[in-house]
Amino acid sequence: MSAPFGRRLCAVAKNQVSGGYRIFSLLDREGPAPEPGQFYMLASEKSWGEGGGRPYLPRAISVAETAPAKDGVRLDFLVEGVGPGTDRLCELEAGENVWVTGPLGNAFSTPKQVNPDAAGAILVGGGIGIAPMAIWRRRLVEQGIPLRVLLGFRNEAHSGGLNELFCAGGTLCPDIRLASEDGHAGYQGYVTDLLVTMLTGDDATSAVVYSCGPPAMLAAVRSLCEEHGVSYQLAEESPMACGYGACFGCAVPKPGGGYLRLCVDGPVLSGPAGPVTAGDPPPLPVAKASSGGVPPTAPPPGRSAAQETEFCGLELEHPVINASGTYDAIAARKVFGDELLEDFPFSAFVSKTITPEPRAGNKPQRIWETPAAMINSIGLPNKGLEGFLAEDLPQLAELPVPLIVSVMATNRELFSRLVSEVSERDEVAAIELNVSCPNVHSGLIVGEQPSETMSLLEALRPLTEKPLIVKLTPNVANPEAVAVAAEEGGADAVSLINTLKASAIDPVTQQPALAAGHGGLSGPAVRPIALQQLRAVRAAVELPLIGMGGVSCGADAAEFLTAGATLAAVGTESFRDPRAGSRIAKELQTGVSGRPPRVGALDLK
Numbered sequence: 001m002s003a004p005f006g007r008r009l010c011a012v013a014k015n016q017v018s019g020g021y022r023i024f025s026l027l028d029r030e031g032p033a034p035e036p037g038q039f040y041m042l043a044s045e046k047s048w049g050e051g052g053g054r055p056y057l058p059r060a061i062s063v064a065e066t067a068p069a070k071d072g073v074r075l076d077f078l079v080e081g082v083g084p085g086t087d088r089l090c091e092l093e094a095g096e097n098v099w100v101t102g103p104l105g106n107a108f109s110t111p112k113q114v115n116p117d118a119a120g121a122i123l124v125g126g127g128i129g130i131a132p133m134a135i136w137r138r139r140l141v142e143q144g145i146p147l148r149v150l151l152g153f154r155n156e157a158h159s160g161g162l163n164e165l166f167c168a169g170g171t172l173c174p175d176i177r178l179a180s181e182d183g184h185a186g187y188q189g190y191v192t193d194l195l196v197t198m199l200t201g202d203d204a205t206s207a208v209v210y211s212c213g214p215p216a217m218l219a220a221v222r223s224l225c226e227e228h229g230v231s232y233q234l235a236e237e238s239p240m241a242c243g244y245g246a247c248f249g250c251a252v253p254k255p256g257g258g259y260l261r262l263c264v265d266g267p268v269l270s271g272p273a274g275p276v277t278a279g280d281p282p283p284l285p286v287a288k289a290s291s292g293g294v295p296p297t298a299p300p301p302g303r304s305a306a307q308e309t310e311f312c313g314l315e316l317e318h319p320v321i322n323a324s325g326t327y328d329a330i331a332a333r334k335v336f337g338d339e340l341l342e343d344f345p346f347s348a349f350v351s352k353t354i355t356p357e358p359r360a361g362n363k364p365q366r367i368w369e370t371p372a373a374m375i376n377s378i379g380l381p382n383k384g385l386e387g388f389l390a391e392d393l394p395q396l397a398e399l400p401v402p403l404i405v406s407v408m409a410t411n412r413e414l415f416s417r418l419v420s421e422v423s424e425r426d427e428v429a430a431i432e433l434n435v436s437c438p439n440v441h442s443g444l445i446v447g448e449q450p451s452e453t454m455s456l457l458e459a460l461r462p463l464t465e466k467p468l469i470v471k472l473t474p475n476v477a478n479p480e481a482v483a484v485a486a487e488e489g490g491a492d493a494v495s496l497i498n499t500l501k502a503s504a505i506d507p508v509t510q511q512p513a514l515a516a517g518h519g520g521l522s523g524p525a526v527r528p529i530a531l532q533q534l535r536a537v538r539a540a541v542e543l544p545l546i547g548m549g550g551v552s553c554g555a556d557a558a559e560f561l562t563a564g565a566t567l568a569a570v571g572t573e574s575f576r577d578p579r580a581g582s583r584i585a586k587e588l589q590t591g592v593s594g595r596p597p598r599v600g601a602l603d604l605k
């Protein structure tokens, strides 16, 4: 079943301490009950990214338990405060509201053999990872599937949730064995020591192991299962900004090369193919290893409340589109169903950039949260021109809005091939030339040199009658010089900004936070820079402009339109709110700012 499209507010029913963790419950009046293994993207309504700072992005949290409640379902989450987002979730108070998107991701699936002689299920949970084991355990018990549960903890503080999730009447359920590294409970040592014993039993190969826990524990579980020929399903974790396939941040290696997105291909990854039922998670031989109190914003001068906008000959319903690479409409449709099409957030859709050949993208870690922003180093994963035309284009053509295809290549000949072949397709309304990706090492970035931009345009212009939009980099001293070159070379429009080159140091490892060492910064923190660059470009060229960079609400979009853009594009905000595009278009139309109270340009008071 698909998740409801977009985020919704759910009230906190309670939040209690449990050892070093917290367990909090939300009342969800709109969503379906989650399946074991699924997760939600959560952000408190208050003190979460309001006007900047951290936490900025929602946090992915697995569901620990669910139960029918009056007017909806109760959702229980186990959380440990280990950073600004989880710290904020730990302090939630009853009655507060939380933004919720989900349920998301795939779920555990049931072992086929339910006869009592089969080894059944072995559940292995570690630390905070005991949460999805709790809901899965209950489901297996209800189905009468034989099971054994192994739970491991570093120490007492890290055994939170045990009493609430695995005890009945104050007593640990009989199928459960504990391990603790400090010996405070059960066997002293690793939970995987207990697993070894179970896997060496005669009937072990008919078992299925389900596990969630710290990466080192999961790696050990996986290799033990592979060594003993036992099937497994692991609920993995990876940093993610959106939870529905848009940000490409939660990449994990795929056997045979490339990456999976944990949010839409997981979080449950299974392997090797074994005794599990139909509807399983994809069998993967997993590789070793409100605007209250806010003054309204008037529509910008020259704009009426009517929103129809003409852009390069395209009639658009409103002036809000997506920024390339920040919304995977195909993945979003799988997650949210056709509701996505009924209220499609954008008036035109820009594809993620495609290259001539397929690309796997950069190694994780690919994303990093910073105050009011994030850094990405995704590295342009895509199916290549052929794969895009054959597989993605027909699906993107079903979107209810004009399609703009973003392309990038490392030389003029390859760019020419992309433009010629994409241009032949009637489904494509316009082409965006990405000459500004900060994360692909292709020697000279064409968009950094006006002369290169001009000669690229001169080569491409004769190849198509479709509008050509040039996406500018902000990482130059004079973006307006590049815009002038684009105009003189025959471009129909210019879009800006792409992301700003940026780095972060991981405070734990003291190493660069992103595997690539650096990435591109986006989000509200970059908006004033983007706006200034747009103004400079506006003064230099006559072309229509698409303005973007940290647009999070109607007032932000209005700034870009007021400064001379025809369209405003939404990027990072869609990670926080899958329906941000429609919300922003509506805020623009109604003149509601959308900015949180007391935050704005005049707030140095």
Ligand code: RRO
Residues within 6 Å of the ligand: 325, 353, 376, 377, 378, 379, 380, 381, 434, 436, 437, 438, 439, 498, 499, 520, 521
């Ligand atoms: O995929 C990316 O890493 C990426 C691209 Br193509 C881009 O144009 N801008 C960006 O911030 N990331």
